[in-house]
Amino acid sequence: MRNLSALILMLAGASPALAASGPFFSLHNTNFVVLLAFIVFVAILVYFKVPRTIGGLLDKRAEGIKSELDEARALREEAQTLLASYERKQKEVQEQAGRIVANARSDAAAAAEQAKLDLEKSIARRMAAAQEQIASAESAAVKEVRDQAVAIAVAAANEVIAKQMSAAEANKLIDDAILEVDAKLH
Template sequence: MKKILIPAILAVTAQPAFASTKNVFSGEFYSLHNTDFIVLLAFLLFVGVLVYLKVPGKVGEMLDNRADTIKSELEEARALREEAQSLLASYERKQKEVQEQADRIVADAKAEAEAAAEQAKADIATSVARRLASAEEQINAAQASAVKEVRDSAINVAVKAAREVIAKQMTAAEANKLIDDSIKTVDAKLH
């Protein structure tokens, strides 16, 4: 680096001196009254002090350190980017899995709801059939009860009518004879 830096500095510092209107070879240039020469000497002295104090090396070292720092930061940024990409891929995979699981849950819930609806329909149909059977039984029982009541009423009416007919046709002697026969029948059956 020093091999490149020193000639470049000398080339830059020599230009103001050569641009002067005074002749370099005439001896006027090397005079202390010549401001161009004084500026050239001061600049060369300044550059010499910088080279003696190893400022170009330190500047180069600082630049190299900064380049290394930037390089390490770039590598760290690449690593972070790769990590972020892997995290993103992982989250996308997880999101896809969660979406699939949610879809399965929704499908299962729909299937369960449909099954529950079918079961409810079957239960309602069974309940309606049971209620219809119960109603038919009640109707049959009511009908049987009504038939029995009609028979009982008919029997009662017939018995009353028979009693009235027998009472009108029977005399007291026949009634006494009928009572005696009944007592004998009961006596015979009890003994």
């Protein structure tokens, strides 16, 4: 270090006019002077611990970058976990939606089958009611025809009897009818 200080003092005494000529290790050579100035500059930087300070700053910067990378990795892992969770939930929701659709389809099929059975029962009831109405109308028509036939037969018998019967026979028939009715009522 002492030798370096002496060298600096010697260099300080050299003038720029003398630096242009002479051997390389002479203060008159500009290349040598620049080399010495560079060495002095580096020595001053080392003396004031600039490389260590720069190294510390770079280390601090590297630690900051490393912590940011670690934080980014943690965020990435958390994002992947969330993504997996959401994908799992989406799959569960899709499965649930599938089950709901399947249940709705089976319910709709069951409701359609029940409606079909109800319709068949309703048709059967209406058919039975229609057949009863037809039978009732048929029996009413048969009764009406019988009543008409009886009325016609009675009228025809009345006419025939009235033409063939005398007053004494009519009175006798009336008396017999009264006795018969009296016997049936008591």
